[in-house]
Amino acid sequence: MSLRPTRTFHPYAMLAPTLAVLALFCLVPLGVAFHKSFFAWDLLTEPEPVGFGNYRALLASGELGELIVRTLAYSVVVVSASLTLGLALAVALNREGRFYAFVRSAVFSAYVVSWVAVALLWLWLLDPQAGLIARVSKGLGLTPVDWLGNPRVVLFTLAGVTVWKITGYAMVIFLAGLQDVPRSVLEAAALDGAGPWQRFRYIVWPLLRPTATFVATTSLILSFQAFDIVRVMTQGGPVRSSTIFVYAIYEQVFVNMRVGRASALTVVFFVLLLGLTGLQWWLWRKSADSRVAT
Amino acid sequence: MDRLVTVALALVALVWVGPYLWMVATSFKSLDELVRAPAWPIPSRFRLDAYREVFSALPVWRYTLNSIVMATLIGVLQAALALPAGYALAKLEFTGKRVAFVLVMACLIIPPQVTFVPVFTMLGPLGLVNTMTALVVPFAVSAFGTFLVRQAMLSVPNELIEAARLDGAGELTIIYRVLAPLVRPTLAAMFLFSFVYHYSDYFWPLMMTTDDHIRTLPVAVALLREQGTGVRWHIVMAGNVVLTMPVLVLFIVAQRRILRAVTARALS
Numbered sequence: 001m002s003l004r005p006t007r008t009f010h011p012y013a014m015l016a017p018t019l020a021v022l023a024l025f026c027l028v029p030l031g032v033a034f035h036k037s038f039f040a041w042d043l044l045t046e047p048e049p050v051g052f053g054n055y056r057a058l059l060a061s062g063e064l065g066e067l068i069v070r071t072l073a074y075s076v077v078v079v080s081a082s083l084t085l086g087l088a089l090a091v092a093l094n095r096e097g098r099f100y101a102f103v104r105s106a107v108f109s110a111y112v113v114s115w116v117a118v119a120l121l122w123l124w125l126l127d128p129q130a131g132l133i134a135r136v137s138k139g140l141g142l143t144p145v146d147w148l149g150n151p152r153v154v155l156f157t158l159a160g161v162t163v164w165k166i167t168g169y170a171m172v173i174f175l176a177g178l179q180d181v182p183r184s185v186l187e188a189a190a191l192d193g194a195g196p197w198q199r200f201r202y203i204v205w206p207l208l209r210p211t212a213t214f215v216a217t218t219s220l221i222l223s224f225q226a227f228d229i230v231r232v233m234t235q236g237g238p239v240r241s242s243t244i245f246v247y248a249i250y251e252q253v254f255v256n257m258r259v260g261r262a263s264a265l266t267v268v269f270f271v272l273l274l275g276l277t278g279l280q281w282w283l284w285r286k287s288a289d290s291r292v293a294t
Numbered sequence: 295m296d297r298l299v300t301v302a303l304a305l306v307a308l309v310w311v312g313p314y315l316w317m318v319a320t321s322f323k324s325l326d327e328l329v330r331a332p333a334w335p336i337p338s339r340f341r342l343d344a345y346r347e348v349f350s351a352l353p354v355w356r357y358t359l360n361s362i363v364m365a366t367l368i369g370v371l372q373a374a375l376a377l378p379a380g381y382a383l384a385k386l387e388f389t390g391k392r393v394a395f396v397l398v399m400a401c402l403i404i405p406p407q408v409t410f411v412p413v414f415t416m417l418g419p420l421g422l423v424n425t426m427t428a429l430v431v432p433f434a435v436s437a438f439g440t441f442l443v444r445q446a447m448l449s450v451p452n453e454l455i456e457a458a459r460l461d462g463a464g465e466l467t468i469i470y471r472v473l474a475p476l477v478r479p480t481l482a483a484m485f486l487f488s489f490v491y492h493y494s495d496y497f498w499p500l501m502m503t504t505d506d507h508i509r510t511l512p513v514a515v516a517l518l519r520e521q522g523t524g525v526r527w528h529i530v531m532a533g534n535v536v537l538t539m540p541v542l543v544l545f546i547v548a549q550r551r552i553l554r555a556v557t558a559r560a561l562s
Contacts, residue, residue, distance in 0.1 A: 002387035003452055010465055011388040014378035020433040020453050026401040029412035036415065043418070055401070061499045068505060089306065092299055103303050105549060106310040112545045112552065116495030116512040117538045120519055121313050124320065125525050128334035132316060139333075164310070169556070176557045203452070216562065225407045228496045253411055264410045270408045277403045 030270065036263035038146035043257055058293065061282070063248075069117075070155065071244040075223040077159040078166070083216055085163065086170025090109035091200065093171070094178045104175070107237055115228035117164070122161045123148075123233050148234055151241035158229055165229075170215045177211035178204070210287040216278035226274060245269055314542075321345070321532040328528055340475045343533035351529075352514050354536060355505075361510040364429045365493040369485040371434040376484070377477075379435075381441030381469050385455060401437040417502070428502040429510075435494065439484045442558075446477040483555035486548065492543065511537055 005011050009211045026236045037054055041047035058064040089107060110118065125132050134144055147157040181204055189199050226248040230236060236243035236251060243251070247267065252262035315335075321344050322337040382388070383395055413432060414423070422428045434527070450473060458468050474481065499510040507511065515533040545552060 003385050003455060005386045005388060011382040011386045011391070012388075014382040014465075014469075015394050018379035018435045018440055019394060021431065022397060022401045023438060024411060025409060025432040026404045026437075029409040029416070030404065032412035032416060033408070036412065040535065043415070049475070077311055089559050092303060099300075101308045104458065105546075106307045108553070109314075109516065109542060109545055110310060111556075112490060113538055114496065116496045116510050116516045117534050120516065120530055120534050124531060125313060125316065126376060127527070128526070131335055135333035138344050172553060172556060173560050176560070179299070218560070225405055227407065231496075231500070249407075249411060253414065254501075259411065259415060260311070266408055266411050272391075273403065273405070273408065278419070283456070 011160065028282045030214075033263045033266040036260055037267050039260045039263075041259040043259055047260070049258065055268075057261070058264060058268075059203070064265075066240075067248050067265075068272070070242075071224060074155055074159050074162075074226065074244055075220055077156060078223040079216055079220050081159070081163045082167045082170050082219060083212065085167045086215070087174050089167070089171045089214070090174035090178055092135050092203070094175060102173070108172055110165050111168040111172075115167075116232055118161065118165050119229045119245075121231035122164070125261070126157065129216045147236060151238050154234055154238065155244075156227075159232060160222060161229060161233070162226065168220060173211060174208065175216050177208050181207050213283050213287045217283060219277050221273065221280065224273065245272075286293050298430075314538075317534055317538070320528055321535050323528045325526065325528065332527075340556050344528040345536075348518070348533045348536060351518070352533070354511070356507070356513040357509055357514045360426075360508060361493050361512070363511060364426065365489045365498075367430045368433045368492045369488045370546045371430070372436045372439050372488055373481050373485055375435050376440045376443040376482075377469050378466075378475055378479075379440050380447050381473060383444045384441070384447035385450075385452070398437050398440050402441070406432070406498055408499070411455040414501060424503050424508050426508065429499060429508070432498070433488075436484070436488060439488070442476075442480050442484060443477060446472060446480040451475055483551070483558055486551060487555045490541065490544070490552070 037050060038049060039047035041051045093104050098252060128134055130147055137144060148154055185203055186199055190201055225246055230242055230247040232243060234242045236247050249262050249265045252258045319335055319337060320402045327338060417423050417428050447489055455468055459471050493511060496512040499513050503509055513538045518530050518533045
């Protein structure tokens with residue numbers, strides 16, 4: 001039941017600042033990006049209309065396809081690894097005691113610290129000459145891996161650092177989900193002779209599935225937007241092997257001064273995000289339905 | 295089995311805490327030590343040279359102040375604007391309510407990564423690049439925060455608002471004096487989350503500023519590495535300690551609140 005406003009204009013006045021800011025910095029920019037994507041513009045001279053030229057160039061050079069594949073590869077590695085690790089940690093750490101609380105805090109702290117700090121820290125740990133990881137693996141007699149210099153490895157290195165940063169988030173959400181798993185059921189199952197794996201497989205996991213869907217889709221959408229870690233650790237290199245979507249947009253504007261090209265990329269990026277969000281809703285509905293059905 | 299799990303968990307803790315310790319240890323070393331034995335964990339003595347160099351190379355206080363001012367303004371504005379908007383969306387009856395609500399929700403799926411190019415081209419001609427306005431105003435409204443405040447207001451009984459109206463309270467008084475205290479946990483979580491996020495934000499300040507006077511701390515610390523000549527990692531790590539420590543301390547002090555804010559955000 002809603003209340004009647006004391007004056008008709010009141011609700012509009014209350015919403016005006018919020019809607020103005022959202023329109024100005026969220027909806028209008030979408031339109032501007034769409035409009036600018038049909039121009040060639042270097043920010044200095046007048047924009048020149050080029051029709052679908054920007055889109056055509058992105059497709060013809062194969063850049064767009066490469067970007068999408070690279071960004072998805074990074075995201076999928078990040079999501080599957082952080083999800084698995086976060087779930088395992090949540091199950092292992094879901095108990096009382098100082099030691100467990102300490103491990104929980106340690107893992108989660110990385111989620112709170114800034115991306116820049118994490119990127120710089122790992123840049124130093126992974127330094128090919130003086131870095132701790134190179135020195136330790138040398139000491140152990142392992143073949144050195146050029147974590148950030150090898151174009152075939154670098155994307156996975158970045159994904160690994162991202163996993164280090166965000167696993168705490170997955171863990172915390174799973175821990176919250178685990179609170180809904182009734183202890184009595186688990187104890188009864190244990191009495192009936194169900195081992196730890198069976199208890200997880202048949203009791204815990206079905207209850208956690210909606211949580212897992214949520215964590216997977218949100219981290220997919222977030223990792224699809226990754227930028228800081230690329231900017232600080234690799235600048236998209238070597239030979240563009242770690243240039244993922246948002247970094248490519250940034251590069252077009254601030255390095256190449258091609259605003260039209262960047263706008264076209266922005267439009268495509270938005271459409272992809274929309275697709276991922278659609279996927280998220282669909283999966284969410286499905287898991288909610290299956291929960292009702294069982 | 296149990297012992298194996300404990301060992302594995304101890305390893306996990308080491309993988310997460312180790313890098314911080316390494317960062318701090320490196321920041322106390324001298325260049326000479328770094329060159330000679332970069333993997334030796336303990337500095338020969340605690341030197342503050344790297345910190346001295348960071349503070350002389352960068353106006354650290356100025357950048358920290360910029361970051362704090364920016365993050366505080368954003369947090370305060372978000373709360374102040376979400377209250378009336380959330381109230382209207384939760385409690386009042388008016389034409390166009392659905393449209394307004396859909397508009398707010400639509401903005402949930404449009405991140406800064408989509409808007410930065412057009413916003414940059416919009417602010418340029420207005421002379422707003424390199425201003426606090428460009429850093430704060432685009433985030434003055436949080437679509438998600440508005441949604442959270444609306445949800446919290448839904449559970450406030452109408453009778454309370456009607457009673458306040460009978461007492462002669464105006465709508466502004468009702469919003470900021472009567473309802474705000476009732477949704478305080480939501481507001482606190484929102485502010486905390488927003489503050490930590492924007493204090494650490496690198497993306498937006500990098501895009502919207504080129505000038506020294508308006509630069510924020512994460513952007514400046516990242517630059518330490520770009521200007522860096524190869525092995526001066528002790529200086530980069532000292533900058534990194536300066537950047538990280540306030541957040542880590544806040545995390546240790548307010549861990550429960552942060553955890554609740556993060557899970558509430560996820561599960562609502």
